[in-house]
Amino acid sequence: MSVPAAAPSSRLVVLGWGNDARGDDGLGPALLARIAGLDLAHVAAIEDFQLQIEHALDLDGADLVLFIDASVAASAPFAFTEIGPRDDTAHSTHALTPEAVLDVFVRVLGREPPPAFVLAMRGEAFELGTGLGAAAAEGLEAAWVFVRRLLEVPDANVWRKAAATSVLR
């Protein structure tokens, strides 16, 4: 399915992170690169190694936010969920979780953040100097099909339904 020529009016920020030199950790940057390649006027695609406090400022002015990452916990090929601000004390990396980034948004900008969703793609191996594994590469294709539908309909209500079923209708 193709993305419509007329850009939706919603401003969508997509944050993808990971290290493409560390195996399946490159899933986030790989999917983000495809999104950026579409060159959609309503989409700002932002890549980084990790989520950090200043990413809260990147969400300022957005109507909708999509976080994209590899995950060792998500079921294959990916999980799609809505999130909200939370002082998340349970994560396994030095960087912020998406929920904590939203919390920093609230604290720094003094208002509620835009609706935000996480697309977590299943990863298995994260060794330095390796590329995507076969299962991750397959999952990337499935996520790409799914995310193109998301980009067509940047509407939080539609995304919520998709989050409930991982299917876009």
Next chain:
Amino acid sequence: MFRLETAENPQTLRRIAIEPLTRVEGHGKVTLLLDDADRVHQVRLHIVEFRGFEIFIEGRPFWEVPVTVQRLCGICPVSHLLAATKAMDLIAGYGSLTPTAEKLRRLMHYGQVMQSHALHFFHLASPDLLLGFDSDLTRRNIVGVAREFPEIAKQGVFLRKYGQEVIRHTAGKRIHGTGAVPGGVNKGLTRDERDAMRRDIDRMIEWALSAVHMVAELHRAKPEFYDHFGEFDSSMMSLVADDGTMDFYHGALRALDASGDTIFDQVDYAGYQQVLDEQVKPWSYMKFPHIRSLGPEKGWYKVGPLARVQTCDRIPTPLAEMERKKLLARGNGKPVMGTLHYHWARLIELLHSTEVIRDLLDDPDILGTDLMADKGERRAEAVGVIEAPRGTLFHHYRVSDNDQVTFCNLIVSTTNNNQAMNEAIRAVATTHLDGKTITEGLLNHIEVAIRAYDPCLSCATHALGKMPLEVDLVDAEGTLVHRARRNMGPER
């Protein structure tokens, strides 16, 4: 033999492991051996991240290396970019950089130091310092600071963002930038980009100065504690400029002993192996560098902010130099050695970085268009060294006739601080844990000492109070007596 490095009868002692578990960025743990009376007999910091880095580089074409090394570290990729590029300037045969190219690289580097120091203090250190070492874990993080001190948290976020913008303007992108290339830079600065950065820099200087004053005030409120927490004597090393002033981008090596006397000075870093040696120990993957003339037991040293503010004769920007003198006054004529002084020194460097950025933006050369040096004879071997946010960073390469890297030796800042961090946690364990029942608050004292160095290990601990820990208490027979877990929730 180092005090508390190796217990005499380890099989009779209980073992506690403080183990942050990470997905990819870094992996470190602390182990403590205690007897039945909770007396500490052995304390070790193990960091198992750095193996494989050199192998990752070897075999690649040398011109790829400045980009490739940025993948080594998600925290300070610009440091690796610049150290590698300085080496590759020489390998590729380039002479002195053009004034514009060197100033653009400096702008990028000081932007990197600024954003790194801002992140460390506001995200990592301020929760401990402002909310207390023993405060509720669920509050002791940047969000907790934002609740209690909203302006401070806000300034931290904007300082960090500003530094990132300096990197973006000079490197071309937020990450994977290619601004610095062998021989110079491949991107000039536009007037609009310069003006955008210049517009906000005075406010950044003001906020950085406020941060220095805030941490100085914390020290004044509890001087005994701040002066002596994790205190131990050590040598110190950094680059300094030709005139002895602080310089993060280029200079020669200087080392001072714990009394402040010179061990060596103005050593060309290309000959670093003549003054430094690296020791391997069976219990750690990370090497233990030391000053060759003093040997492994006496020759270890510290690097990074607390070393740099003391190895230099002065800081060449006025506000930072004024604040440096206040910090040094704590030593009453001797070097200051308390671990928490790292925070104060780091903020002075943050202030210095903002002043340097302002001065560079006001320099007409920064808008120049002569970006590449003249090319001369290619070399087969070169060393590039910079003062990264966490300390001295060495990149050493040999390249074959067909341009492939055949040898790579990296001494990253955290490796330089390896023994010093071990000494810091031993000092803390002796003062705060020895003979006491281990509690989570006491274990946090260990983490506080490690975090003060902002090691790459802190890849695992940057989100303060969220550091995933698994602490196993094992009896002399190896049976698990007790397991405590925290922040071990589902991984994303």
